[in-house]
């Protein structure tokens with residue numbers, strides 16, 4: 681999968697977030713998008729996902745994109761169980777159990793999401809993205825709300841399960857970006 685982003689421009693109510701933003705991604709690439717709060721990180725991925733329109737520019741995919749996404753907000757079904765949440769994107773019970781065990785949620789299969797801690801919900805969001813057979817991985821602050829041991833574990837999990845698909849990794853944290861080892865970085869500033 682190749683992604684070509686050309687001359688993107690986006691502003692809201694006269695506030696310019698970015699312009700002339702261009703980059704290309706291919707299989708294996710890890711793109712870090714770094715920027716403080718409000719600089720347009722989520723807007724940029726919404727444009728890539730087709731949820732938001734850019735003012736100018738274009739995004740081209742070499743094949744039909746299928747996104748595995750960890751959204752900034754977990755967007756989990758709080759009243760459904762851990763298992764059911766992953767089942768929405770994956771038919772293989774074996775795969776679901778394997779992924780949940782790997783990330784350390786194996787004991788919570790039948791627990792409602794609403795009883796999980798913030799970090800556990802983050803892990804579940806990551807499992808759901810990994811369980812989906814996509815060809816692009818996008819994560820927005822994937823490893824927030826967890827301690828450093830769990831951060832390392834989640835990064836390892838993410839890197840294993842994205843396979844060779846391009847990964848777009850959004851964060852406001854330089855240290856998190858180092859952990860992920862991005863080979864391309866975009867810094868959104870004023």
Ligand SMILES: Nc1ncnc2c1ncn2[C@@H]1O[C@H](COP(=O)(O)OP(=O)(O)OP(=O)(O)O)[C@@H](O)[C@H]1O
Pocket residue numbers: 692693697715716717718719720721722723724752852
């Ligand atoms: N639909 C919208 N209408 C108007 N303004 C918007 C809209 N979406 C985002 N904005 C504004 O655009 C700016 C960038 O928002 P965005 O959510 O992309 O930032 P971010 O870098 O992801 O921030 P954070 O790290 O806090 O999530 C903010 O000032 C926000 O208020």
